[in-house]
Structures are given as structure tokens and as C-alpha cells.
Amino acid sequence: MTRWFTAAAAFFAFTTVACAVYQKKQAVEGDKAVVNAYVHAWNQHDTIALDTLLTPDAIHEDPAQNFRGKGSKAVISFMRGVAATQPDYKWTVSNAMQDGNFVALEWSWTSTYSGPDPTGKRLANKSMSGRGMSIAELDDGKIKRFTDYYDLASFFR
Numbered sequence: 001m002t003r004w005f006t007a008a009a010a011f012f013a014f015t016t017v018a019c020a021v022y023q024k025k026q027a028v029e030g031d032k033a034v035v036n037a038y039v040h041a042w043n044q045h046d047t048i049a050l051d052t053l054l055t056p057d058a059i060h061e062d063p064a065q066n067f068r069g070k071g072s073k074a075v076i077s078f079m080r081g082v083a084a085t086q087p088d089y090k091w092t093v094s095n096a097m098q099d100g101n102f103v104a105l106e107w108s109w110t111s112t113y114s115g116p117d118p119t120g121k122r123l124a125n126k127s128m129s130g131r132g133m134s135i136a137e138l139d140d141g142k143i144k145r146f147t148d149y150y151d152l153a154s155f156f157r
Contacts, residue, residue: 031138032096035103038136038143039091045083047076055142064152086111086128105134109155117156130155 034053041049051072054060060075061068069075082089089111097104110129117123132150136143 030141031101031136032098032103034138034141034143035096035105035136035146036093038146039093039105039107042079042091043089045079047079050076050079053143055139055144058143059145061145061147064148064150085115086113088112101138103136103138105136107132107134109150113156118153123156126156128155 037049038053040046041053054072054075056072057070058072058075059068059070060078062078067078069078089109091107091109093105093107095106108129108131110127113126113128114124115122117126130150130152132148134146134148136147137145
């Protein structure tokens with residue numbers, strides 16, 4: 001009886017640890033997919049998807065555009081502002097790397113822009129494109145922090 005109890009306890013402990021490791025591995029493997037879904041939501045102007053991909057206190061930073069928003073409402077407002085001046089933008093990820101809860105993206109951006117350029121000159125239907133990178137920090141399968149890095153002026157050349 002003691003052997004049976006010991007064997008059952010060992011099996012239970014092994015199963016519990018294996019499930020915990022499996023669950024943690026699944027969340028980490030899914031982080032890159034969450035970030036790709038975030039980019040896809042931007043490309044589709046899908047505000048509902050953004051709301052589901054961000055933690056309640058998520059921060060999206062775009063230093064080139066002097067933007068730092070906290071929470072999905074701020075990010076959705078930023079997205080709508082970008083879409084107003086670049087309704088056909090396309091954000092394309094060319095490479096993604098993951099390390100723990102962090103995902104780094106290399107990307108390109110193309111659009112037709114109408115609005116002021118970095119010098120204040122008014123533009124209409126200007127084709128623009130550029131490259132950049134982003135770093136995302138995830139927490140429990142949602143984006144906690146997302147920061148874009150690029151040279152905005154180079155998009156207007």
C-alpha cells in the first residue's frame with residue numbers, strides 16, 4: 001500500500017510540474033503571435049482587437065511622434081489620428097525576435113500621407129515609407145508596453 005501511495009504521489013507531482021511548465025511555455029511561445037496580432041489590428045484599423053491585446057495599463061510609446069499613451073483608449077485615439085493622415089498605411093514586419101517576455105520587431109511602413117511634414121510644410125497625398133523597430137513587453141499574454149523606434153524625417157525623403 002505504501003508503494004502504491006508513493007508511486008501515485010510521485011506521478012501526481014510529476015504531472016503537476018509538467019503541466020505548469022507546459023502552460024508557461026505556451027504563454028511564452030504565444031507572445032510573438034500576440035505582437036503580430038497587434039500589428040495586424042493596426043493594419044485593419046481594428047480598435048476592438050487592440051482592446052483585447054493590451055493590458056489595462058498598457059503603454060504605447062512613439063517618441064518620433066511625441067506620443068506616450070497609457071491604456072487602450074489612448075492607443076486607439078493615437079491609431080485614429082494616424083489613420084486620419086495616412087488612411088492606407090501598411091505596417092509590415094520583416095523579422096521578429098523573442099527573449100522571455102520581450103519581442104523585438106524589425107518593420108517597414110508605407111502610406112500616402114496628407115498633413116504637415118516635420119518642418120510644418122503642408123503635404124497632400126505624399127507617398128512615404130520607412131523602416132524601424134519596436135520592442136514589446138508582454139505580461140500574461142497581453143502587451144504591457146510597446147515602443148517604436150524610427151527616424152520620422154527619413155519617411156518624408
